[in-house]
Amino acid sequence: MPPLLAMPFPAIDPVALAIGPITIKWYALAYIAGLLGGWFYARRLVATPGLWGGEKRPSLNDIDDLIVWVALGVVLGGRIGYVLFYNLPLYLSDPVEIFAIRNGGMSFHGGFLGAVLAMVLFARFRKIPAFALLDIAAVVVPIGLFFGRIANFVNGELWGRVAPDFAYAVVFPFGGPLPRHPSQLYEAATEGAILFVAMALSVRRFGFRWPGLQGGIFVLGYAIARTFCEFFREPDKQLGYLFGSQFEFLGGGITMGMLLCVPMALIGIGAIVLALRGVTRVRGEAIPADAASR
Secondary structure (H helix, E strand, O other): OOOOOOEEOOOOOOEEEEEOOEEEEHHHHHHHHHHHHHHHHHHHHHOOHHHOOOOOOOOHHHHHHHHHHHHHHHHHHHHHHHHHHOOHHHHHHOHHHHHOHHHOOOOHHHHHHHHHHHHHHHHHHHOOOHHHHHHHHHHHHHHHHHHHHHHHHHHOOOOEOEOOOOOOOEEOOOOOOOOEOOHHHHHHHHHHHHHHHHHHHHHHHHOOOOOOHHHHHHHHHHHHHHHHHHOOEOOOOOOOOOEOOOOHHHOOOEOHHHHHHHHHHHHHHHHHHHHHOOOOOOOOOOOOHHHHOO
8 A cells, every 4th residue: 555645646548549459658659749849849930030149040940851851860769768777688688679769768968968959950941051950959849758758657657756745756567566756757857847937037138149149058958967967867767876875965976867968068068159159140141030930
């Protein structure tokens, strides 16, 4: 019997829709909602010339085509990142499992790198400043993060650390009998909702006049939010705590998620500094408002 302070896990079927042998899970819908929400918001940003000053910006057609590249980058990068960062021995012993995506296993950091690579290649192919695409993505990505973390909660996966005295702890169906932090909801709130508001305020204040600034703010903000949530999230069982478990003030030690956020934070700070110094600014002929709206 679970402790009195524990909340029961809501009985939500991971399958949102089933038609015969075809099933659509909430996790898939979360990806779709994130991509479509980001696409819609990105189009609005591109169609607002006041945000760009004299900087060259992509067209609406570029944004429409980019979503396919980003979707592939996120899925491929997310899977490859999970294989390399979180469970490499398993996949080396059984390489076929690399392609068994239905069994789960995606890494945000890998998906982030995959999306960045896709945008850089797309920018080069279309002769668009890469920072313009990266900055737009930085503003819209929290939408996908929010829906993705909600889907993690619905699936009862990536649960938090044991919290027997926390009034809003949850007993997850696959997390054992003890109540745990609903860390997926913490991440949805911080990496998703709060970071979305922060980026919206930032783009309203600075626009895209300093290439790389919005990207730097997002990367730094995500690193901070993810590190905070890692103190409540149960580390992957095949990795556990990497080191520092003897220090009680760390709440259990350093996790892989924390470690991967260190270079992200450094890159974010570097991008902000370079952007404010004007190092990343490449002046070009701005796309007229009527061209961007076609």
